[in-house]
Amino acid sequence: MVTSRLSDSTLQHFTDVLQRRKAELLHQMGANDESLVQVRQSLGEGTNDDEHDPEGPTMSEEWSMLTGLQAEARSELRELDSALERIEARDYGLCAACGNPIGRPRLEARPYATLCIECARKAEAR
Numbered sequence: 001m002v003t004s005r006l007s008d009s010t011l012q013h014f015t016d017v018l019q020r021r022k023a024e025l026l027h028q029m030g031a032n033d034e035s036l037v038q039v040r041q042s043l044g045e046g047t048n049d050d051e052h053d054p055e056g057p058t059m060s061e062e063w064s065m066l067t068g069l070q071a072e073a074r075s076e077l078r079e080l081d082s083a084l085e086r087i088e089a090r091d092y093g094l095c096a097a098c099g100n101p102i103g104r105p106r107l108e109a110r111p112y113a114t115l116c117i118e119c120a121r122k123a124e125a126r
């Protein structure tokens with residue numbers, strides 16, 4: 001069983017980074033939800049798109065943009081949660097494919113990376 005080579009203070013650092021990002025994300029998702037409710041009401045009331053700023057997005061465009069944002073936020077949230085679970089299990093920071101350390105600079109850039117840079121390149125090349 002490979003154990004993480006990251007120190008407790010490093011793991012703590014990434015816990016903070018991930019928790020902060022999660023709080024941000026949940027806040028954003030809450031705001032998206034509110035906007036979705038408003039758009040749904042406008043659509044339900046049959047608000048005519050003609051009354052909408054012709055330069056701006058229509059309500060249905062707004063709707064698909066918001067649902068797209070929500071889907072992205074949900075999948076990011078899943079990645080965040082699984083990264084936090086890996087920290088708990090102390091296998092955070094190790095490549096899921098080769099088991100080598102992912103490397104701190106890469107984790108700083110992508111705190112929920114599951115592959116080291118080499119495996120990520122290989123995966124992209126596939």
Ligand SMILES: [Zn+2]
Pocket residue numbers: 095096097098099100115116117118119120
């Ligand atoms: Zn790897």
